[in-house]
Amino acid sequence: xxxxxFLKFIMEKEDAPAYLKHASKKDIELSFRGKSIIMRFLAxxxxxxxxxxxxxxxxxxxxxxGHGITHMFRMIGDWACAAxxxxxxxxxxxxVAFIGMKGEELWxxxxxxxxxLIMLPAILWSGLMLTNFSVRISYExxxxxxxxxxxxxxxxxxxxxxxxxxxxRVLKA
Numbered sequence: 246x247x248x249x250x251f252l253k254f255i256m257e258k259e260d261a262p263a264y265l266k267h268a269s270k271k272d273i274e275l276s277f278r279g280k281s282i283i284m285r286f287l288a289x290x291x292x293x294x295x296x297x298x299x300x301x302x303x304x305x306x307x308x309x310x311g312h313g314i315t316h317m318f319r320m321i322g323d324w325a326c327a328a329x330x331x332x333x334x335x336x337x338x339x340x341v342a343f344i345g346m347k348g349e350e351l352w353x354x355x356x357x358x359x360x361x362l363i364m365l366p367a368i369l370w371s372g373l374m375l376t377n378f379s380v381r382i383s384y385e386x387x388x389x390x391x392x393x394x395x396x397x398x399x400x401x402x403x404x405x406x407x408x409x410x411x412x413x414r415v416l417k418a
Contacts, residue, residue: 264417271416275353276386282350283358289345293338294369299332327389331397334369339404352412355405370394 275282319324342351357361370393 251367268413268416271349272353272356275349276357278359279353282346282354285346286350286354287343289342290335290338290365291367293336294334296341296379297334297337301330323386323389324392327392328396331393331395332392335351335365335397335401338405339401343404346414348408348415351355351405352409355409365401366396367398370397 318329370390
């Protein structure tokens, strides 16, 4: 019974939906420039991170003294400051990427590297921590670190998903 169903499936000549054909073609086309797209995306992330550190120090590292614009969040609590700082640090890089990259490139990055991008906040956090340890700046609580990473991941996932959906609508049109 299964063999007959399989043969019937193979013998049918249905065309794939136009959206699927266009999405596959675009995916293959962008794959040929994959390395340059990823390098530009990471460069924009770092540029945005440096911008955010100019107005909001991350774990004591930054261009301004004290807590910068996060003073109000510090008064609410460590979790509020960590949530804002992690979100600002990652979203500023994404906003720079949104300005400097095409929608199709961001769609491709999110589609191809979704799980790797989830690790990006942890990798950037690790870089900040190594710098923090070498400069011997005061430490934050473990819950602060976890909140920073969690909100960095959440904001990145949310923004890239929204941007990818907007490009996917263009593909369907």
